[in-house]
Structure formats: C-alpha cells, structure tokens
Amino acid sequence: MQFDYVPSSRGISALALNFAGGCRYRFKITRFYRDGKRKNSSISPEKLAVEFPLLQQIDFDFYYRPGNSEIRMWAYIELKIDEKTARTQCHGDFKSFNHEFNICVKLLDLKISHQQRIEDLHEKIKGVLSPRLFSHIGPLIKEGNYSAALSAAVVFVEDALRVRIGAAGNGLTGSDLALYGYKNPGILVPPLAHVTNAQDNAFILIKGWFGLVRNLHGHQALSSISLDEGFDQLLGANYVLWIIENSKRSAQPGSRANDRYDPGK
Numbered sequence: 001m002q003f004d005y006v007p008s009s010r011g012i013s014a015l016a017l018n019f020a021g022g023c024r025y026r027f028k029i030t031r032f033y034r035d036g037k038r039k040n041s042s043i044s045p046e047k048l049a050v051e052f053p054l055l056q057q058i059d060f061d062f063y064y065r066p067g068n069s070e071i072r073m074w075a076y077i078e079l080k081i082d083e084k085t086a087r088t089q090c091h092g093d094f095k096s097f098n099h100e101f102n103i104c105v106k107l108l109d110l111k112i113s114h115q116q117r118i119e120d121l122h123e124k125i126k127g128v129l130s131p132r133l134f135s136h137i138g139p140l141i142k143e144g145n146y147s148a149a150l151s152a153a154v155v156f157v158e159d160a161l162r163v164r165i166g167a168a169g170n171g172l173t174g175s176d177l178a179l180y181g182y183k184n185p186g187i188l189v190p191p192l193a194h195v196t197n198a199q200d201n202a203f204i205l206i207k208g209w210f211g212l213v214r215n216l217h218g219h220q221a222l223s224s225i226s227l228d229e230g231f232d233q234l235l236g237a238n239y240v241l242w243i244i245e246n247s248k249r250s251a252q253p254g255s256r257a258n259d260r261y262d263p264g265k
Helices: 009-020 045-054 095-107 114-126 131-142 146-169 174-182 198-213 216-222 227-245
Strands: 002-004 026-033 055-064 073-080 085-091
Touching: 002 114, 009 045, 009 095, 026 045, 045 055, 073 095, 085 095, 114 131, 114 227, 131 146, 131 227, 146 174, 146 198, 146 227, 174 198, 198 227
Parallel strands: none
Antiparallel strands: 002 085, 026 055, 055 073, 073 085
C-alpha cells in the first residue's frame, strides 16, 4: 500500500523501540544515507534518532514463523524521507502478525495516499457496477476523475432510458424521460415487486436522481466532488440503471407504450 508520510525521528524511534521490546518476529533495519552509503547493521532507537537527519530512506523488514510450522510471514515498510512517502506490504494472513504490523504503521502515523485510495476504490467499484457502465467510465475512475465519471454515467443512464422507451423518447432528457417512461400509466413497468404502484415509485426515484445530478447546481458541484461522494453517487447511478434495464414494456390499456414523441405537444 502507498502512504503519505511526515518524516519524524520520534516515530522512527518509537518503531525501533517496539522492535527492541521483545517482538515475536525477527527484523532488519536498512538505512540509506544521503552520501550514498547503506547500512543494515543493528542500531539502537537512540542512535537511529540521531542519524535520522542524515538518512534519505529507511527500510524495515520483519519476519515471523509461528511455532514449528512451515508458515512464514514477511512484511516491509519503506520510508522515503525526502519524498514524504511510504510503501508497505504484508505477506501472510496470520492475524496476530498482521495486527502487530498495523501497530508499526500506526506508530509512524502513516496516512493512506490519495493515489492509493483511487486504486482501492477502482477495484472496489469494478466489482459492483454494471459491466456495461464500468466499461464506459472505468478509465475515468482509474484516473480518479470522479467528476467526469459521474457526468458520463448520467448520460449513459439517460441514453439507456431513452433506448428502453423507444421512438417516443426521442428529444426528451432527464426528468422528462422519467415522466414519460414511468409516470402511471407509463411505457415501462419497473422490477419493483416489493412496492405498490411500482411505476409511480420508479418515477419518483428516477426523477429525483436526475434532479440531483442534472441541474446547474449539480453540474457545478460535480467539479469538486470527493472520492467518497463520487463512489456513492455512482452506486446510485448503477441502481437507477438496473431498474431501467430490467423494466418491461407495459401492456396496460391507456399506457404510452405506443406513443410517438411529438416535440410540438
């Protein structure tokens, strides 16, 4: 994982002291000096704090083999002092080992980097979005551009609804599409078996969603949307898309199923 790191001799000393305090794993501290030298000999926490201003990078490697088993755990923390970044990796799923490793991360006060959060959310949302929607906006999500991803998702959902309505949906946008598609007696019957009057419920939901994201203030807000809000908004888009793609044409007498959109009306 990638972290942001605020260099601190105090955190380094606390980590080294944690190692020296009788940890159950073996460890090694490799120091990279600004003059190009490299040392991995043992060093006391006090001396490490004194040397800290001379260091460019510090690597902490530690290992653990529980009992006489063949299971081996290994982890590292790489601190790049000048770049103010850190990288960690932990191999093995032994809970006690991972717990102690996480204590080390906490002692250094490492914060998950923005880029790491982008990568984590990309993998997380890949598993929940409609494959068609993800293939359309995935590259934008991978870049961390949730503003553009959500804007593209809105257009994608709108186009999907227009296709489901057919010729009668030509020329309609946003909440007007929701009205024509679902307002009882609408063209489409949504897969909402758990509610009464499913058409009107779908209309209220989809119209409200379009009202949230397809207005002047909504467009302005998208430019500063956070990763967390962008993620949640995309889940909303995905649910609306699921309703649309699983809706059936209405056979109800008096519905708009056979209408043709007349822009003059």
